[in-house]
Amino acid sequence: MKGSMAPNSLPVPFCPRLFYTYATMVKLTVRKDRSGPVRGFHPWVFSKALAPIPEGLAPGEPVELYDESGSFLASGYFNSYGQISVRLWGHKKDEPVGTDFFVRRMERAGDIRRRYVESPGTNAYRMVNGESDLLPGLIVDRYGEYLVVQFHTRGMERWKPEVMEALITAFGPRGIWERSDVSVRNVENLGAVRGLLHGSVPDTIEILENGLRFLVDVREGQKTGFFLDQRDKRSAFRKYAKNRDVLNCFSYTGGFTVYAMAGGARRIVSVDSSRRALDVARENIILNGFDASRCEFVCDDAKRYLREPAWRFDAIVLDPPAFIKDRRKKPEGLAGYRAINEMALRNLLSGGVLVTCSCSAHLSLTEFRFLLSEAGAKTGRALTLLETYTHGIDHPQFVPFTEGEYLKCFFLKA
Template sequence: MRMQLLPRAETAVRKGHPWVFAESVKSQNREGSAGELVVMYDRRDRFLAVGLYDPDSPIRVRVVHAGSPAVIDRDWWLGRARDAATRREEVFNAKTNGARCINGESEGFPGLVADRYADTLVVKLYSAVWLERWAEIESVLREVFGPRYLVLRVSRNLADATAEHGLVPGFQGDQGDEVVVFSENGIRFEAAVVHGQKTGFFLDQRDNRARVEQLAEGREVLNLFSFSGGFSLYAARGGATRVVDVDISAHALESARRNFALNPDLDPTIHEGIQADVFEWVGQSGASYDLVISDPPSLAKRERDREKAIVAYRRLNGVALARVRQGGILVAASCSAHVSADEFFGAVRSEAKRSGRRCEELWTSRHADDHPASFPEAEYLKAICLKCAD
């Protein structure tokens, strides 16, 4: 298929943006099917880029290559996958066998992520462009990453299209365990690879969990929105004297208890789980802690939610700061792509200033190495660490 874009979209693609929205299409020579290759030309009829067509999505084309013409075939995908594997040579080691292997658009696989948990590779599709070429992509991923088991997962909006293509989510080929135990920096976790959130675990916070470990010695720790206890296990290994998880999900709290049990070197008696709505609980609790971690789910699912989300981040971290003891630390994180790092950091800093407490900023962080972000919409993760002197 041949396509021309409006000038603004043409400029964006030249600068490396991987999305072409439907309203940015100036003309196309015919209708196409999901996953079909689209060759885009500039206003002077010169090659601009090639992408995957998605007729039912506002993101009409997902760019895979721009600049000079190229042949997009199995060898092309194989090269991209090998590049991704090479970038992770220092991520996987004797103590870590769980990490992201491919991070979507930022590594040339738009709408696709692949996470490895021990000998299981979990591939999640967020776009219908991959359904027609799944057999080809599966063979590439098996060749490059060599998993014993491979799980296919799809976003909810793709359920019907997946069935129409004769694909059945779940294990492809040999059947492995639906809950896989893997290691991250020497700590063992379980990942629900078939039915758990995302691909089974939140791998993106690995580096921030390690930072928390370095802060935890001798401290009582409060982990808000704790999910399966990732930050809590690191804090326990770092020498925390008490760790309290708060999450609305009983299932998540039970998973955290199982994760503690997977690590016999950690003392489970210092760990407590509280099932509650975090927003309500943290405002009502009078208890204080030496280290408070606030890592809520995304508070801005859409652009129109951005302003409300910023207000919510201010309110949440304001009450979280109130739970921090003198000399204590707040680690606040956001995974809302529609809220920029500057907006999030500004919200937390403004609450610290409003509290009247003297707070020292120890660090800010962004994406881990296995979660590269090559364009603004991909830059969702950010965290900030404040130490309260009084």
């Protein structure tokens, strides 16, 4: 390993370690009446779908699944004796699990991004998207020559040395930074881990997205540093900004703000509760050679700002954090989404465009659309749906894996 370990990071030794062949893997049986989802390539196998599970299995241990007649169904790793017992990572019988196993999956994932996302003007995107790239519990984001990784499960954490070696083999990054500080780890009693895993990683990385330049703080920024899943929405918004007064709420480091300037916006107000994020947003405007005097950066709670904005706008962007992080708190979250969208519509000029997003997995696209229709009725605004977006190409999803859905975005004319 090159470089030194950062505080709170875990050492990752590269040494001969786990290697499983079909002869050493645990065989589990899927009940006849529960085999449908496995045959349909759903990546999770629930405990009730399995015949009695042997005692003593550790998270991350490779398993093969068979039906009651003894026919092979899929392979994966044992997750827990709780609700999700197995997370699937293959549908090929007798596939040994080791570093080469992970290299093959990463090369497959990388091929999709290189074909459909990467270009001379874009060098930042999600490289590995967990279950839908047959690497359940693993997230890998590319920022230029650097990678940022997240291990979401104890099972994938067990394979960290092999995963690291595979990342270096498949992608050859200058550095890898870990941001395993997501709340989902709490479910498996895993603490937050941040730190250097390979090479060196600068405090700030400059990336390209659709020819525009952005500064990214992968160490302390939100998620892994940038909202890569909004790339296509930012690009789509560009055409609506020409000669418009724009309000960008929950603006973070100014992604939509930069695209609006690139589209010829007349004036832009960016609102976020983080002064540091707004400072980076201003730097991003200057980095792209735009006139910062046409931009105002307001450090405030976006919901409070929407109650009494300085003026009304031709275009408004709402890209809030998830208001529904727990289905038990869905009513409160729905109330929050209604409130900000109603306020935005009241502050939107006639004929204006509202771009409104939700990243709450517990709110479906249909529910979000109905909520917006209610907001339109309450504010007396007839809403026309111009464009609809979900995940981007670099965030692929298996069709049966509806649990992986979270992002939805509507472009509305009022």
